[in-house]
Amino acid sequence: NRRVILASRPEGAPGADNFSIEELGVPEPEQGELLLRTVYxxxxxxxxxxxxDAKSYAEPVPLGSVMVGGTVSRVVKSHLDGFEAGDWVLGYCGWQDYAVSDGEGLVNLGKSPSQPSYALGVMGMPGITAYYGLLEIGEPQPGDTLVVAAATGPVGSTVGQIGKIQDCRVVGIAGSAEKCRHAVEELGFDICLNHRAEEFPEQLVEACPNGVDIYFESVGGDVFDAVLPLLNDFARIPVCGLIAHYNATSLPEGPDRLSLLMREILAKRLKVQGFIIYDQYDRFAEFVTGLSQWVREGRIKYREDLIEGLERAPQALMGLLQGENFGKVVVRVGTD
Ligand code: NDP
Incomplete structure (x- = not known):
């Protein structure tokens, strides 16, 4: 029973030395509990x-504790009504081979779900983030220009494809020519630009001749700088993530541009709304029902980046923060 522990807190980008792997015996579930084997x-x-340990909307992982994370597991032993050995469950068991659970927060996926790992992606947290964030905060209208960054990840790819279903013109932004090709040819975006290209800001102007009505913000940094001057009056900006800043240790150098940003928000009557999807978890089933229909109909396509082995998880997380992933990152921890 291996567990990946948070050994130290990173300064800037995380490194291998922030994690350690420990080996323990397999735990025994008591009455009212389950033993779960992590598969994904x-x-x-x-x-x-x-x-x-900076203040945020959620508590930090304590040093020396198992890294947190969403999991799809199989029930090995059940002493709890509603679960049987062999059931697949969606849970939050973290970076470890086995976990004991009292059932709280678990979703029973049954004995033979067709794509169990999808519950961690398009039919789970990232998928509903896209669904709720675009449809309810972005308020898409036919003909709107929707700009979406991190366009091939689980959130961005779903946002863009829902945008197409809503008859928007969808402009993706991604980190390589290969990702951009995928966004256009597989996901059906109208165009996709590489934010690493030197001429990216000029290309974005060209790609948005009617300005931008919705900017689905997952990135911040230079991408936001390029989008800001193109926003139309009454544009909507669901603020979902700011990944360009997650490894930052201080504010960027340069003049204070806060007054410029506030002036844009005022003069253009922008709607800038942050959201944390956990606040909407009482509507999880409703969102997943909507998504699963589109997935079934082939209107939403989904790509996974499968990593083999729990021991590779630290490296894969470091890569994810630098854009090395291509699709939803899922680690196969155990065999099913
Ligand atoms: P992704 O698989 O899209 O991974 C993140 C991607 O961000 C990378 O692959 C990379 O793509 C891009 N990226 C990384 N650094 C930069 C940078 N400096 N500039 C531009 N792009 C960068 O992850 P998810 O789809 O899971 O998540 C996307 C965003 O949504 C994240 O910001 C995440 O925190 C947020 N999120 C928020 C939720 C909420 O409740 N508010 C819930 C779920 C996710 P590329 O190579 O294309 O640049």
Missing amino acids: LSLDPYMRGRMS
């Missing part, structure tokens, strides 16, 4: 925040 572990950008 989700890696997500928010995990960088949990490694730090």
Whole structure:
């Protein structure tokens, strides 16, 4: 029973020395408990925040504790009504081979879900983030220009494809030519630009001849700088993530531009709304029902970046924060 522990807090980008792996015996569940074997572990950008003890919307992982994370597991032993050995469950068991659970927060996926790992992606937390954030905060209208960054990740790819279903013109932004090709050819975006290209800001102006009505913000940094001057009056900006800043240790150098930003918000009557998807978890089933229909119909496509082995999880999280992933990062921890 291996467990990945937070050994120290990173300064800037996390490194291998921030993690350690310990081996323990397999735990025994008591009455009212389950023993779960992790099959898939989700890696997500928010995990960088949990490694730090800066004040945030969620508690940090204590030093010496197992790293947190969403999991899809199989029930090995059940002493709890509603679960049987062999059931697949969605839970939050963290970076470890086995976990004991009292059932709280678990979703029973049954004996043979068709794509169990999808519950960590398009049919789970990232998928509903896209669904709620775009439809309820972004308020898409037919003909709107929607700009979405991190366009091939689980959130961005779903946002862009829902945007197409809503008849928006969808402009993706991604970190390589290969990712951009995928966004256009596989996901059906109208265009996708590489934010690493030198001429990116000029290309974005060209790609948005009617300005930008919705900017689904997952990134911040230079991408936000390029989008800001293109926003139309009454544009909506669901603020979902700011990954370009997650490893930052201080504010960036340069003049204070806060007054410029506030002037844009005022003069253009922008709607800038942050959201944390956990606040909407009482509507999880409603959102997943909407998404699963589109996935079934082939209107939403989904790509996974599968990493083999729990021991590779630290490296994979470091890569995710630098854009080395191509699709939803899922670690296969155990065999099913
Ligand atoms: P992704 O798989 O999209 O991974 C993150 C991607 O961000 C990278 O692959 C990379 O893509 C891009 N990226 C990283 N650094 C930069 C940078 N400096 N500039 C531009 N792009 C960068 O992750 P998710 O789809 O899981 O998450 C996307 C965003 O949504 C994150 O910010 C995450 O924190 C946020 N989120 C927020 C939630 C909420 O409740 N508010 C819930 C879930 C996610 P590329 O190579 O294309 O640049």
